[in-house]
Amino acid sequence: MRIVCLNGWGGRLHDRLVDYVRSTDPDVLCLQEVVHTPASERDWLDYRDGDHVLPQRANFFGDLVRALPHHGATFCPAAQGVLWDVDGRAIPSQWGIATFVRKRVAVIGQIQSFIHKGFSADGYGAHPRSRNAHAVRLYDFERGWPVSIIHAHGLRDPAGKMDTPARMAQAQKLAELARAIAVPGDRIVLCGDFNIEPDSATFGLLAEAGLHDLVTGRGHEGTRTSHYRKPGRFADYMLVNDIVEVRRFDVVTDPEVSDHCPLLLEI
Numbered sequence: 001m002r003i004v005c006l007n008g009w010g011g012r013l014h015d016r017l018v019d020y021v022r023s024t025d026p027d028v029l030c031l032q033e034v035v036h037t038p039a040s041e042r043d044w045l046d047y048r049d050g051d052h053v054l055p056q057r058a059n060f061f062g063d064l065v066r067a068l069p070h071h072g073a074t075f076c077p078a079a080q081g082v083l084w085d086v087d088g089r090a091i092p093s094q095w096g097i098a099t100f101v102r103k104r105v106a107v108i109g110q111i112q113s114f115i116h117k118g119f120s121a122d123g124y125g126a127h128p129r130s131r132n133a134h135a136v137r138l139y140d141f142e143r144g145w146p147v148s149i150i151h152a153h154g155l156r157d158p159a160g161k162m163d164t165p166a167r168m169a170q171a172q173k174l175a176e177l178a179r180a181i182a183v184p185g186d187r188i189v190l191c192g193d194f195n196i197e198p199d200s201a202t203f204g205l206l207a208e209a210g211l212h213d214l215v216t217g218r219g220h221e222g223t224r225t226s227h228y229r230k231p232g233r234f235a236d237y238m239l240v241n242d243i244v245e246v247r248r249f250d251v252v253t254d255p256e257v258s259d260h261c262p263l264l265l266e267i
Helices: 014-024 060-067 165-181 202-208
Strands: 002-007 028-036 044-049 052-057 071-084 090-102 106-116 131-140 145-153 187-193 236-240 248-251 263-266
Touching: 002 014, 002 145, 002 187, 002 236, 014 060, 028 060, 028 071, 028 131, 028 145, 028 187, 052 060, 060 071, 060 090, 071 106, 071 131, 090 131, 090 145, 106 145, 106 165, 131 165, 145 165, 165 187, 165 202, 187 263, 236 263
Parallel strands: 002 028, 145 187
Antiparallel strands: 002 263, 028 090, 044 052, 044 071, 071 090, 106 131, 131 145, 187 236, 248 263
């Protein structure tokens, strides 16, 4: 089974990302920073946060649905705010995470949950904003076993990626989510853009749940691409339990399809 985890950066590098996903053809794609704008048929709209303006692929979720016709797709919104058209109109737009599962793989359980705050229906909100997670328990008929996969987009704190009570609460909720979705004996994969440093106490807490990280554990030097200009090269992690047989794991640095590197796992 091939699993890809990626922060899609709002589809900023849309064409490259779609080409990569098509060519990699994962059984499961865990995607963060997904835009879904049913009220607009525009290809691009702008996100504005003070002086910060970022082009967003307006219907990023729909683009990936079309790119992966042999997958079932679930969009999990964290908030609805507005994006801006070129004529200055505010367009309602949802923002969150999405999970794509190959249709021949059965989804036998799932949980959609929040790891920080709750759903924000009337704007993206103040930082740190609402963040959510999606857990699926799958049965792979080809290999004859279940696997539980959880992915999330961790909170972003303008002060930095240090441990805070909110981040420790986030880690606890991730551990609880893994325990809630998995059945004893399951292979477990937990991944996402957690917005933490490699020395975070999060990893000790998740180790108590039997999960260890492949990014730092295998000596990778970061998960950011050249499009990320700030200090700090880590954000994304992929953890597994001891039952998982890792056949391949890579932090993909080429091609660059976001300001985050895809994490590719074959089990």
